[in-house]
Amino acid sequence: MTQYGVLLLVLIFASLGLSAFAIFISISRYRRNHPRASALPGSGEDVATEAARKVLREFEKNGQSVDAALVTWSPDTLRKILADELPDAQVIVVSNREPYIHNETKDGGVELVVPASGLVSALEPITRACAGTWIAYGGGSADQTVVDRNDRVQVPPGHPSYTLRRVWLSDEEYQGYYLGFANEGLWPLCHIAFTRPIFRESDWEAYEAVNRKFADTVVAEARNERPIVLVQDYHFALLPRMIRERLPEAIVITFWHIPWPNSEVFSICPWRERILDGLLGSSIVGFHTQYHANNFTESVDRFMESRIERADAAISYGGQVTLVHSYPISIEWPVELLKALPNIEECRVRVRKRFRIPAGAKLCVGVERLDYTKGILDRFHALEELFIRHPEMVGKVVFLQVAAPSRGTLPAYKQLHEECLRCAEELNQRYGSDSYQPVVMVAEHHSQAAVYELYRAADICLVTSLHDGMNLVAKEFVASRDDEQGVLLLSTFAGASRELLEALIVNPYDAAMMSEAMLQALTMGPDEQRERMRRMREIVRDNNVYRWAGSMLLDAARLRKRGDLDRVTALYERPNAPTGDNVVSMFERKQAVGFR
Structure with missing residues (x-):
């Protein structure tokens, strides 16, 4: 190797040092918080990790505490990661749901709607911090009237x-791709809620065509060949491969927001190999929990010709390596929305007056889409079990269920809606009176502000999913309670139960257990509530959405630097490389490692 080669590699290793240290700190915190994780980000003995260890030893020699260098995750942290670790990188987010919807009003005006979506609430502050581009389906009745000639609109308004x-x-296209394959096929396949998946050839063809349309849009929006593309959820399983074919130097991070089933369940899907091939076009595939990441890896191992690198949490397939990691999603902290809301006491007064909650009754709330995976009927059964076991509680508790209508044209959702209304009516007839209704069922959409007002007014929040990826309602409830009061009942089958251990963890299939947990929550004293809520708030604060995104971006930076180093190495290891004036130019070497 020439002296220029030695110098260049020294520069590369030096540039890796600070970046690697930030990654190592992130890994160290991850390991402390997830001691049982079997596959950790950056666990391989690569250049970045070794460089990080050297920098860490230098800190220790100088008497500096490692804790002093731990990251406080905020929008500024993300901007710094992008500026320092991924300079000039364009961030592109792809999701089915858009963060802002424009609808026509009856008087011919335009109304702005911010959907109450866990995905939107998590990704919107990230995209703001990164000044990125968000690509989504435009389904609002006035969406086309407000965009420019390139179908773009600048957000947030104002x-x-x-x-x-x-x-x-x-x-x-919408019927086949979204309602058909995504929500009658993949959704029940991935959520073990005992609803049979429906697979149609026509739906698959629409799904593939829509994924191709979104790939075309990503390529059109990319300013260069090296964007960071954040692909969101089960609507776009084929998209990573389609992007990879046209932008081979892009970093594609796919996050699967719902569970991934075991390989036996996944084998039901007629296009299982195509879905896995599509996802393995990603640089990184992320899941909420290590359990779901392991299920994905097992599915790949069973159905694809690949090499599984379990120690590094990576899959080698088709000449490319894909990292498979868990990144527990969260919400922003602090929640900006809270600044505009009244104090806890005023929220309680307003909500109780609006829904006619008796003065002496405790208020339990459930907030979600009307979906068979959320366990709404199971809560009703648990409430009845509470009244049977403890009849003295009749009149002392009201359950307010907010269930936003969702996918109402699908038979399974129509049936669920009817069953929920019927069950609520039966409970009210059996245990209610002229002045008391134990169940208030509200099947309508609420704004995020209205939802947070409900959280702040509640004595108990029930998150009892039959199967879930994370479920951000649990974290939103915790974040809303700056009074450090309130009790969270949380399903063991929701990803949030892996973090919020101070919640009352329940099995939603066990009505008797749920009823006893409800009684414990209803009778819990303020000191115990405060102790539990304080710890949960610390977890949501520390593991906020900026940490979720930052962890993925740091892993993306590590991949990019490793790829750049590999390209440099390849330049110097060319067989029969010419010498003299024909040798690879220094400019070409600089371009290979991204030097400016």
């Missing part, structure tokens, strides 16, 4: 910080 790029779908 204080624009990123671009929303809308994609238009025909009714046939």
Whole structure:
């Protein structure tokens, strides 16, 4: 190797040092918080990790505490990661749901709607911080009237910080891709809620075509060949491979927001190999829990010709390596929305007056989409079990269930809606009176502000999913309680139960157990509530959404630097490389490692 080669590699290793240290700190915190995780980000003995260890030893020699260098995760942290670790990187987010919807009003005006979505609430502050581009399906009745000639609109309104790029779908495309394959096929397949998946060839064809349409849009929006593309959820299993084919130098991070089933359940899908091939086009595939990441890896091992690197949490397939990691999603902290809301006592007064809650009754709330995976009927059964076992509680508790209508044209959702209304009515007839209704069922959409007002007014919040990825309602409830009061009942089958251990963890299939947990919550004293809530708030604060995104971006930076180093190495290891004036130029070497 020439002296220029030695110098260049020294520069590369030096540039890796600080980056690697930040990654190592992130890994160290992850290990402390997840001691049982079997596959950890950055666990391989690569250049970045070794460099990080050297920098860490230098800190210790100088008497500096490692804790002093731990990251406080905020929008500024993300901006610094992008500026220092991924300079000039364009961040592109892809999701089915858009963060802002424009609808026509009856008087011909335009109404702005912010959907109450866990995905949107998690990703919107990230995209703002990164000044990125968000690509999504434009389904609002006025969406096309407010975009420019390139189908873009600057958001948020009034204080624009990123671009929303809308994609238009025909009714046939939406029916087949979204309602059909995504929500009658993949959704029940991945959620073990005992609803049979439905797979149709026509739905698959629409799903593939829509994924291709979104791939075209990503390529059109990319300013260069090296964007960071954050692909969101089960609507786009084929998209990573399609992007990889056209932007081979892009970092594609796919996050699967719902559970991944075991390989036996996944084998039901007729297009299982195509879905796995599509996802393995990603640089990184992320899940909420290590359990779901392991299930994905097992599915790949069973159905694809691949090499599983379990120590490094990586899969080698088709000449490419894909990292498979768990990144527990969260919410922003502090929650900006709380600044505009009244104090706890006023929220309680307003909510109780609106829903006619008797003065002496404790208020339990459930907030989610009307979906068979959320365990709404099971809560009703648990409430009845509470009244049977403890009849003295009749009149002392009201359960307010907010269930936003969702996918109402699908038979399974229509049936669920009817069953919920019937069950609520039966409970009210059996245990209610003229002045007391034990169940208040509200099947309508609520704004995020209205939802947080409900959280702040509640004595108990029930999150009893039959199967879930994370479920951000649990974390939103905790974040809303700056009074450090209130009790969270949380399903063991929701990813949030791995973090919020101070909640009352329940099995939603066991009505008797749920009823006893409800009684414990209803009779819990303020000191115990405060102790539990304080610890949960610390967890949500420390493991906020900026940490979720930052962890993925740091892993992306590590991959990019490793790829750049591999390209440099390849340049110097060319067989029969010429010498003299024909040798690889220093400019070419600088370009290979991204030096400016």
